Amino acid sequence: MTHVIAIVSQKGGVGKTTTAINLGASLAVAEKRTLILDIDPQGNATSGLGVRDGGSRPTVYDALIGNSSLEEAIIPEVHFRHLDVVPSNRDLVGAEIELVSAEKRESVLQNALSAIQSSYDFVLVDCPPSLGLLTLNTLTAANSVLIPIQCEFYALEGLSQLLNTVRLVQRGLNPGLGIEGVLLTMFDRRLNLSRQVAAEAREYFGPKVYSAAIPRNVRLAEAPSFGQPIVLYDAASSGAQAYLALAQEVIERANGI
Amino acid sequence: MTHVIAIVSQKGGVGKTTTAINLGASLAVAEKRTLILDIDPQGNATSGLGVRDGGSRPTVYDALIGNSSLEEAIIPEVHFRHLDVVPSNRDLVGAEIELVSAEKRESVLQNALSAIQSSYDFVLVDCPPSLGLLTLNTLTAANSVLIPIQCEFYALEGLSQLLNTVRLVQRGLNPGLGIEGVLLTMFDRRLNLSRQVAAEAREYFGPKVYSAAIPRNVRLAEAPSFGQPIVLYDAASSGAQAYLALAQEVIERANGI
Numbered sequence: 241m242t243h244v245i246a247i248v249s250q251k252g253g254v255g256k257t258t259t260a261i262n263l264g265a266s267l268a269v270a271e272k273r274t275l276i277l278d279i280d281p282q283g284n285a286t287s288g289l290g291v292r293d294g295g296s297r298p299t300v301y302d303a304l305i306g307n308s309s310l311e312e313a314i315i316p317e318v319h320f321r322h323l324d325v326v327p328s329n330r331d332l333v334g335a336e337i338e339l340v341s342a343e344k345r346e347s348v349l350q351n352a353l354s355a356i357q358s359s360y361d362f363v364l365v366d367c368p369p370s371l372g373l374l375t376l377n378t379l380t381a382a383n384s385v386l387i388p389i390q391c392e393f394y395a396l397e398g399l400s401q402l403l404n405t406v407r408l409v410q411r412g413l414n415p416g417l418g419i420e421g422v423l424l425t426m427f428d429r430r431l432n433l434s435r436q437v438a439a440e441a442r443e444y445f446g447p448k449v450y451s452a453a454i455p456r457n458v459r460l461a462e463a464p465s466f467g468q469p470i471v472l473y474d475a476a477s478s479g480a481q482a483y484l485a486l487a488q489e490v491i492e493r494a495n496g497i
Numbered sequence: 498m499t500h501v502i503a504i505v506s507q508k509g510g511v512g513k514t515t516t517a518i519n520l521g522a523s524l525a526v527a528e529k530r531t532l533i534l535d536i537d538p539q540g541n542a543t544s545g546l547g548v549r550d551g552g553s554r555p556t557v558y559d560a561l562i563g564n565s566s567l568e569e570a571i572i573p574e575v576h577f578r579h580l581d582v583v584p585s586n587r588d589l590v591g592a593e594i595e596l597v598s599a600e601k602r603e604s605v606l607q608n609a610l611s612a613i614q615s616s617y618d619f620v621l622v623d624c625p626p627s628l629g630l631l632t633l634n635t636l637t638a639a640n641s642v643l644i645p646i647q648c649e650f651y652a653l654e655g656l657s658q659l660l661n662t663v664r665l666v667q668r669g670l671n672p673g674l675g676i677e678g679v680l681l682t683m684f685d686r687r688l689n690l691s692r693q694v695a696a697e698a699r700e701y702f703g704p705k706v707y708s709a710a711i712p713r714n715v716r717l718a719e720a721p722s723f724g725q726p727i728v729l730y731d732a733a734s735s736g737a738q739a740y741l742a743l744a745q746e747v748i749e750r751a752n753g754i
């Protein structure tokens with residue numbers, strides 16, 4: 241069974257892209273067939289993986305608008321044999337307004353993905369920092385959500401809005417949508433604020449919180465400027481170790497389902 | 498003359514809200530009549546200033562949809578005599594889709610603001626991390642933009658998309674829109690990455706970059722959980738000092754115009 245995981249938070253800068261890239265790469269290292277789909281108009285997962293804007297090749301925008309299939313947009317074997325990528329590009333900026341008048345506007349991605357998802361063990365979708373139509377499409381297409389929580393005040397505060405949206409989608413468009421897990425990011429155990437937010441998240445979400453917490457590690461912020469996932473850029477770093485441990489937990493949870 | 502400044506970046510987590518709150522508070526401390534308008538559905542500037550969701554009081558959403566005027570949504574004297582706030586709330590989440598079919602959908606905020614802006618020296622608008630209709634409305638209503646740049650790879654990469662959008666608005670909806678300034682945020686002089694990004698930003702933007710760079714300072718991340726601007730929470734902190742210096746620069750530039 242293919243696990244389609246939406247990496248979602250309307251709070252900006254919490255580590256959605258960093259998680260999509262590095263969890264994706266770590267799953268590929270563990271020989272899981274993995275697809276990273278970048279549905280954020282910023283295209284950070286695309287550039288962070290070193291994928292240049294493809295010129296004439298179709299992107300996720302073309303698949304959403306119906307100009308091409310998702311299959312045609314896939315770039316195979318990016319850094320690893322088991323890692324494929326569907327890149328984003330700036331055309332997506334206009335997609336939300338264009339999709340508003342489309343028929344079944346929330347299910348466009350679900351339909352596009354259904355044709356290709358069975359060739360993967362995991363599909364990770366990197367969402368933009370909003371609860372607009374691109375994120376709604378992803379929540380409709382996914383089996384579960386992975387919620388990164390930066391260990392700071394605003395990230396915790398935004399959770400109720402996000403959970404409301406997830407519940408709305410569960411009640412209507414996608415009753416099978418579950419919470420895959422909650423990931424603590426940029427955790428700095430020297431800071432009170434970090435420890436407090438982590439404690440609150442564990443109290444609220446219990447076992448849904450992964451035991452792997454991602455530490456604040458500058459190597460994670462350096463890696464995208466080289467177009468590499470952390471496991472290639474600096475495999476010994478605390479960031480790489482944390483994402484490899486996370487991948488193991490994600491695989492264990494997938495096997496346990 | 499009133500300076501309406503849009504604090505904009507589609508990159509998430511770069512310090513838009515932290516700048517709106519703390520530049521706003523620092524301008525009020527300098528006896529400038531200041532309004533902070535929160536047009537982000539997340540409502541972080543609202544909660545970071547300690548403003549509770551007002552129940553029956555109108556918000557910026559009601560003013561955009563036409564149910565009330567902005568004047569009715571103003572909360573006067575928040576922490577300081579010269580600081581007023583127009584709060585956001587979760588209704589804004591649906592505003593972008595609702596505005597799509599409105600007449601002159603990009604100028605709704607401009608019309609609403611024109612009725613009240615003359616009572617202020619500075620109006621700071623905190624935008625969501627996107628280039629959708631709420632941000633377009635702000636760019637149309639503003640005289641200038643303040644662009645926070647987090648000293649990391651993705652924040653620099655996103656600039657060309659943002660500048661494209663600013664240019665589009667300058668050519669059409671708001672020919673008078675200028676760039677107020679570029680603010681380096683979360684700057685850590687111990688990190689190569691930070692110094693490299695700062696150098697690139699200064700090369701690209703020259704004198705537009707404020708000499709005040711905001712250092713990474715955990716006190717800035719702690720203050721919102723107490724609902725206080727940094728100048729009240731910890732006036733001696735490096736974060737407070739940097740925002741007070743920034744306010745001086747903003748005032749000097751305003752006088753020089």
Ligand SMILES: Nc1ncnc2c1ncn2[C@@H]1O[C@H](COP(=O)(O)OP(=O)(O)OP(=O)(O)O)[C@@H](O)[C@H]1O
Pocket residue numbers: 251252253254255256257258259280284367368369425426427454455456457458460461462464479507508509510626649650651652
């Ligand atoms: N654990 C970490 N330690 C240090 N830096 C990190 C870590 N995780 C992410 N970063 C850096 O923090 C910034 C924000 O992370 P990222 O861009 O992944 O967040 P995001 O949620 O995808 O942002 P957006 O909301 O804009 O999509 C980036 O510059 C990234 O390199």
Ligand SMILES: Nc1ncnc2c1ncn2[C@@H]1O[C@H](COP(=O)(O)OP(=O)(O)OP(=O)(O)O)[C@@H](O)[C@H]1O
Pocket residue numbers: 250251252253369392393394395508509510511512513514515516537541624625626682683684711712713714715717718719721736
């Ligand atoms: N100079 C700084 N030093 C340390 N922490 C900071 C600094 N500036 C902001 N922060 C913290 O970093 C996080 C992101 O900042 P903030 O929320 O202001 O960014 P934003 O651009 O408004 O995010 P969004 O895109 O979600 O609106 C917050 O938790 C904030 O408290």
Ligand SMILES: [Mg+2]
Pocket residue numbers: 256257258280284366367368
């Ligand atoms: Mg991202």
Ligand SMILES: [Mg+2]
Pocket residue numbers: 513514515537541624625
């Ligand atoms: Mg903000």
